[in-house]
């Protein structure tokens with residue numbers, strides 16, 4: 319029988335930490351500050367917007383020789399997801415001789431900090447950047463900082479400091495050699511535990527006396543098995559929605575299934591037709607995948623949240639959450655993406671443009687989950703365009719985001735697929751607009767026809783982000799822009 323257990327094991331600066339007796343929804347930020355007194359990591363917004371809480375989370379690399387890091391918003395990440403991983407906070411950067419990391423020293427030298435509240439998060443985002451790129455240009459630095467708000471210093475001295483820190487030969491790489499053997503020691507099992515009669519037993523990270531659990535399976539079979547036993551269990555992928563629900567709505571799911579360590583869900587497989595993107599693949603990895611083939615999709619993803627959000631957030635989480643203004647869905651719908659849904663040992667494929675049945679309603683049945691997203695490769699002659707309209711360039715919610723695919727045959731538009739978010743209760747295709755475009759030469763498409771099709775397709779509704787007059791105008795102008803270029 320499964321025992322009551324409540325110990326999360328992770329590595330912090332050359333030591334194994336055993337976090338005992340914490341709730342399954344305790345955030346990494348709260349644990350670091352309240353239990354470990356690592357108060358360098360700050361809480362600003364507790365909703366992933368300000369970046370004051372950024373830390374680096376590490377996993378043992380595939381060869382077992384080093385640590386791969388992601389920068390995350392610790393306010394959104396739940397403590398049990400750290401089991402088997404390592405963490406670096408701003409306190410980790412201090413060297414044995416007391417000297418600062420080159421990024422910290424350059425922040426001092428370039429006056430990159432005033433009140434200092436944002437500084438630890440900014441430093442951690444930058445230290446993460448320079449682990450992979452020791453000569454970042456200004457645009458790369460700006461992108462890396464897009465999830466860190468500083469209200470008093472201004473960004474110029476911070477960007478200058480980063481460039482100054484990256485002088486040739488600077489010791490930018492953090493020393494994590496002591497963490498590697500400990501990470502090996504606390505690795506989670508990669509195979510399911512089986513009972514004597516061959517039944518899968520999903521071992522919890524946290525299990526309370528009431529029977530509430532946080533499980534962190536390693537295999538797809540375990541996820542499917544667990545969801546058949548507990549169909550109401552909450553799936554946890556990148557935690558950028560769930561973390562908000564925990565912090566702002568005090569959500570306390572009884573059963574949480576973390577997908578981040580499931581090997582099959584971490585994979586991107588290429589087929590002759592396209593790519594099969596596992597449900598736990600981060601948006602940063604999707605961005606790298608689509609950048610050469612669908613640059614506009616990559617640009618939409620570059621403007622999706624911020625690097626710490628994208629380092630954990632997933633396409634499957636975006637799709638399952640089903641927000642009317644979810645940004646990945648218009649691109650995926652226009653490109654003809656299909657979802658692979660799994661329940662037990664059975665799978666079915668559902669085109670994404672048929673997945674939603676209403677606001678935050680979809681075709682998933684009890685115990686069913688998204689296993690993968692199938693993204694087709696570009697067809698010969700296919701044009702793909704997409705654009706997100708929001709008040710700020712990054713870290714902002716769409717007024718609307720639209721995407722289109724078409725071909726030009728004999729100068730006429732054909733095979734048109736057009737999709738939007740922000741206009742309807744769920745992201746959707748726009749068949750009436752597609753019909754206006756199909757078979758016409760771009761020069762013959764009239765704005766008035768598009769306006770009429772928009773009016774006939776959607777219910778006029780003003781929203782917090784934009785009025786209907788603005789949204790519908792933008793929706794029309796995006797189409798004109800997409801077919802002009």
Ligand SMILES: Cc1cc2nc3c(=O)[nH]c(=O)nc-3n(C[C@H](O)[C@H](O)[C@H](O)COP(=O)(O)OP(=O)(O)OC[C@H]3O[C@@H](n4cnc5c(N)ncnc54)[C@H](O)[C@@H]3O)c2cc1C
Pocket residue numbers: 365366367552553554555556557558559560561562577597621622623624627630631632633634635636637638639643644645646686687688689713714715716
């Ligand atoms: C600061 C901030 C900025 C953001 N910016 C944007 C933005 O620009 N554009 C945008 O569209 N969104 C944005 N979001 C929303 C969020 O980041 C996305 O929806 C993200 O893709 C969610 O993915 P996740 O893996 O973090 O989901 P999680 O939080 O882990 O889960 C979200 C939901 O999906 C379910 N779920 C997860 N995986 C599966 C699965 N495999 N099968 C079935 N159900 C599953 C979960 O149970 C949960 O209900 C932002 C959020 C924050 C906090």
Ligand code: FES
Pocket residue numbers: 360361362363364365366367368369370371372391392393394
């Ligand atoms: S506290 Fe603001 S992003 Fe975490």
Ligand code: FES
Pocket residue numbers: 430431432433434435436437467468469470471
């Ligand atoms: S130094 Fe004050 S918020 Fe950045």
